[in-house]
Amino acid sequence: MLFSHDNGLTLIDATSGEVVQETAHPGFLRLNKAGDGRHVVVTDGDRFLVYDAGVRSRPHGDHAHHYTYTPGLTATEYAAPHAGHVVAHNAHTALFSDGTGALTIVDSEWVADPDAPRTELSTDAPHHGVAVPLRDDAVLVTQGTEQSRSTVQVRRGDQIIAHTDDCPGVHGEATAQSTSDGDTVLLGCTNGPVVWRDGAFHKVSAPDAYARTGNAAGSSVSPIVLTDYKSDAQAKQEHPTRVALVDTRTNALSLVELGSSYWFRSLARGPHGEALVLTYDGAVKIINPESGAIEASIPAIGPWSEKADWQEAGPSITVAGDTAYVTDAQASSVTVIDLHSRAVSHTLALGATPIEVAVVNGMTAEEEADQHDHAHG
Numbered sequence: 001m002l003f004s005h006d007n008g009l010t011l012i013d014a015t016s017g018e019v020v021q022e023t024a025h026p027g028f029l030r031l032n033k034a035g036d037g038r039h040v041v042v043t044d045g046d047r048f049l050v051y052d053a054g055v056r057s058r059p060h061g062d063h064a065h066h067y068t069y070t071p072g073l074t075a076t077e078y079a080a081p082h083a084g085h086v087v088a089h090n091a092h093t094a095l096f097s098d099g100t101g102a103l104t105i106v107d108s109e110w111v112a113d114p115d116a117p118r119t120e121l122s123t124d125a126p127h128h129g130v131a132v133p134l135r136d137d138a139v140l141v142t143q144g145t146e147q148s149r150s151t152v153q154v155r156r157g158d159q160i161i162a163h164t165d166d167c168p169g170v171h172g173e174a175t176a177q178s179t180s181d182g183d184t185v186l187l188g189c190t191n192g193p194v195v196w197r198d199g200a201f202h203k204v205s206a207p208d209a210y211a212r213t214g215n216a217a218g219s220s221v222s223p224i225v226l227t228d229y230k231s232d233a234q235a236k237q238e239h240p241t242r243v244a245l246v247d248t249r250t251n252a253l254s255l256v257e258l259g260s261s262y263w264f265r266s267l268a269r270g271p272h273g274e275a276l277v278l279t280y281d282g283a284v285k286i287i288n289p290e291s292g293a294i295e296a297s298i299p300a301i302g303p304w305s306e307k308a309d310w311q312e313a314g315p316s317i318t319v320a321g322d323t324a325y326v327t328d329a330q331a332s333s334v335t336v337i338d339l340h341s342r343a344v345s346h347t348l349a350l351g352a353t354p355i356e357v358a359v360v361n362g363m364t365a366e367e368e369a370d371q372h373d374h375a376h377g
Contacts, residue, residue, distance in 0.1 A: 001325060001334065001359045002040050002053060004029040005313075005352040009042070011053060011071050014325065014336065014359060017348035020054070021071040028311055031358040035088025035108030038069075040358045041095070043086065048078040048095050050112045057362030066362065076114045078104055085130040089175050090183070091364070092133035103131040103141065108364070121155070130173050134183045140196055142170050142187075152187055152194060152201065164201040167194045174218030174225045176248045177273075184248045186225045188213040193227065195248045202251045206244075211253075213244055215264040222273030223249045224289040228264065239306065243267070243277055245289055256292045258285055263306040265316035265356075268324065270339045278317040278326060280305055284337060296342045300335045301328035313353045320359035327354040 001014040008025035012018060030043035038056045042049040054071030081099025088094075093111050095104045101123035110116035123129060127144035134140055134154065138161060143151035149170050153163040172188035185196040192206035193213045206213075210233035217226045229244040239261040246253050260279035268276040274295075275287040282303050286296040304315055313329035323345070324337040332353050336345045 001357060002031060002051060003327070003334075003350065003352075003354040003357045004031055004042075005355055007352065009051065009073070010350070010352060012348070012350070014323075014334075014348075017350075019351070023051075023073055025073070029356065031356040032086035033088055033358055033360065034086075034111045035091065035093045035364060036111060037363045038360060039074075039112050040360060041086045041093070041111070042073070043083045046079065046081045046083060046099070048080055048083050048086065050074045050076045052112060053358075053360040055360060055362040074112045076112050080104070082126075084128060085173075087130060087132050087173065090133050090135055094131040094133050094139065096129050096131050097126075098128045099126055101126045101129060103129075103139075105131070105133055105139065128171070130171075130187075132173055132175065132183075132185050134185075136182075140173075140183075140185055140187075144170065150189075152196075154196065162196075162199070162201060164194055164203070166191075166201075166203055169212065169214070171214040172216050172227070174216035174227075175220070176218045176225050177220060177223045184223065186216055186218065186227070186246055186248060188216055188227060190214075190233075192253065193225075193246055195246070195251055197248055204246055204251045204253050206253055207255070213246070215267060217267040217269050217275070219269040219273040221271075222269070222289055223247060224273070224275075226267055226269065226275040226277070226287070226289065228262070228267065229255060237306070237308065243275070243287075245275065245287070245292055254292055256287055256294070258294070261306070263314065264310070265314060268317045268319045270319060270324070271322050274339070276317060276319065276324060278315060284317065284324065284326060286339075286342065298337060298342060298344065300326040300337060300344065301333075302330060304328075304330060311355075313355045316354070316357055318357050318359050320361045321363075323359075325357060325359055327357055329353050329355075 009023040011021040032041040040051040080097035084098040105119040129142035132140040150168045154161045167189035169190035176184040181198040208231040212230040213227040266278040282301045326335045
């Protein structure tokens with residue numbers, strides 16, 4: 001488990017808590033899985049850095065071959081003024097520069113290779129955007145300006161295959177279970193999300209005129225996407241207690257009342273596609289995505305609340321395999337939850353206040369899903 005803090009990066013063994021490697025690198029660092037099961041892309045101001053977590057597993061039938069490497073920051077970096085979103089999908093990793101509106105796509109297996117071929121694309125203007133690599137060398141990408149953004153396109157090179165302008169405030173993306181015709185992607189908007197499915201964009205209606213779904217968590221084994229849900233356009237900082245479940249098969253949105261608020265680092269998905277939400281009461285709610293029923297509430301950390309500055313340290317939840325990791329910024333600890341037994345396994349002291357977390361177990365998301373199907377099929 002790699003976590004960022006005010007003084008840099010710390011890599012620990014998520015089972016024992018033993019510190020494996022420390023990197024002094026002060027600043028606000030954001031962490032993103034690179035998509036190869038081994039590396040983490042570190043967002044650092046005007047560049048993306050690449051951290052080697054030192055593990056790689058390659059599935060082979062009913063077992064896997066495991067390899068270890070020396071962990072730490074690599075020499076590879078990607079220049080990107082106001083470096084923004086990182087999305088790994090379809091064995092490719094897309095890096096978006098908010099300051100230029102340009103994006104770089106690289107094969108995820110070669111993300112740490114400074115000489116790896118890179119596909120460079122541009123948008124019409126700098127904006128806080130995102131890109132998702134699709135099948136057949138296509139890419140889903142936002143268009144906009146620093147003042148507004150409402151357009152999403154699917155492109156192949158310079159050719160625009162499809163587009164929609166009905167996504168005001170476009171922010172946040174998640175991929176869901178694909179169909180026989182290709183990828184399924186959800187984009188958050190302020191009037192209900194849009195879904196890319198079967199080669200076309202589909203608008204999802206919401207019960208409120210203002211319905212912001214700006215943060216989302218998808219699963220490759222579920223057609224349903226978990227999103228936040230904000231309905232008060234006048235609120236300076238809204239504290240919602242409802243989340244949305246968006247069925248990408250039917251373009252339908254349903255709401256689930258949690259009884260406690262949450263924030264943007266509160267959303268995750270389990271190995272079976274179950275929806276996970278870390279709420280202000282310190283519990284992890286497990287939601288059945290098909291029915292919307294809250295099946296369990298697991299006490300994980302102490303009560304907390306969102307701070308006014310989103311960059312200040314707060315709790316988070318992330319999942320790798322069958323395990324959820326819940327960080328507690330107030331206690332500088334991480335609680336490890338077994339998602340099969342739905343019980344806390346153990347808690348580890350971190351030695352520093354965690355800001356962002358990435359858990360790497362050596363396998364890509366696709367390999368994890370294949371291994372899970374093999375083990376439980």
